[in-house]
Amino acid sequence: MSPTRRTTRRSLARRRVPRAAALALLLATATACANDVPEANWSRGLLPDHITEQGGPIQTLWNGAWIAALATGAVVIVLIAWAAIFHRKRRSKADLPPQVRYNLPIEMLYTLIPLVMVSVFFFFTARDSEYLTRMSNNPDVRVKVEAFQWSWRFTTTVGGKTLQPVAGMPVSDYHQGPQLVLPVNKTIEFDLSTDDVIHSFWVPEFLFKRDVIPGIPEDNPGRKFEIKTLNKPGVYAGRCAELCGVDHSRMLFSVKLVNDREWNQYIATQAGSAQ
Missing domain, CATH: 1.10.287 (Helix Hairpins)
Structure with a gap:
């Protein structure tokens, strides 16, 4: 091989190194584009730390x-x-085992x-x-979850009082989306509905998600599920986990778990607009 060809190959190899590094950085940032990825570790099988009894x-x-x-x-x-x-053991082509x-x-x-x-x-x-899938007769809180293209509407009922609905719009950060406030150490019933296409209600820390399918009647148990929250106050990301249209990736929301004192204050400020 001539010296010229060797020099050319070395220069090409040197050029490929920064390109490969840039490509690796691009892949890393692309896979971590979601800002709501919960922390996971090997002891939990790479699952996030759950915040529900289930x-x-x-x-x-x-x-x-x-x-x-x-x-x-x-x-x-x-x-x-x-x-x-x-x-x-080696055998000849004609010698079968x-x-x-x-x-x-x-x-x-x-x-x-x-x-x-x-x-x-x-x-x-x-x-x-x-x-x-087990349901209780008297949950502490009932939440009606309405999914639409491309956000959520949450209507909370507690103690016979319906709080002011919380609705949102497509956003790029779950902190900017609608926020569902829930108390710790309480049983929560979710009723999922939609009028357009299939969505999926997902909070990673629930370790549970369920599709929201249009046309399911209210008395169908398949549109409901129940959790009991643990004593882990904080704000947790939620999203739609079913491809539902052009703004599917912006169909974000958050769940805020609060202690009893904050929960009572929240009820007092929101119950005035009961419908």
Whole structure:
């Protein structure tokens, strides 16, 4: 290779390094474009710290599924490595290994083990699903959530009083969107509705989200769910998790958990416009 070609290749390589660094920076900023990404860690399986009582079983189910999946993957990798290392005897192209029609113990093993695994997964999933969809007769607070293109309207009812509805517009920061104020250590019932397209009500710290589908009647239990908030006051981001149109990414809101004193003050200031 001529010196000129070597110099040209080195110069091209030097140019590619800053380009690659710029591309990596662009990808990093693009994936972190949302300013409402909650903090997560490995001990919770990269899930955010939950703020509801129902988040505990979801966290346990999530961690158990990951442990089972990783254990299954480890066993499969070990078996593949064992077969590749200890059965690597070279043979001629015409010499086939011994052909066996069936092996009853092995066939029973790879039939029963997946059956047991699926049965265990089904049991825990069904048990937790029943708990997560359970509704009480007298929740402390009822919230009617109306989704529309492209924001939210929250109407809160507590103690027979309907507070002033809170509605918003498409925004770029969840702090600027409509804010749903809720008390800590209380049971909250959500009633989801929409008149246009499918949306999805999602607060990451709930570890739960539900689609908001048009045309679902009010008496259908599928449009309702219930949580019990924990004693973790703060402001938490919420968003629509279903692609619903051009301003879907700006369909942001926030949930503010407050203590009893702040909650009573909030009720006193908002209950005057009961409808």
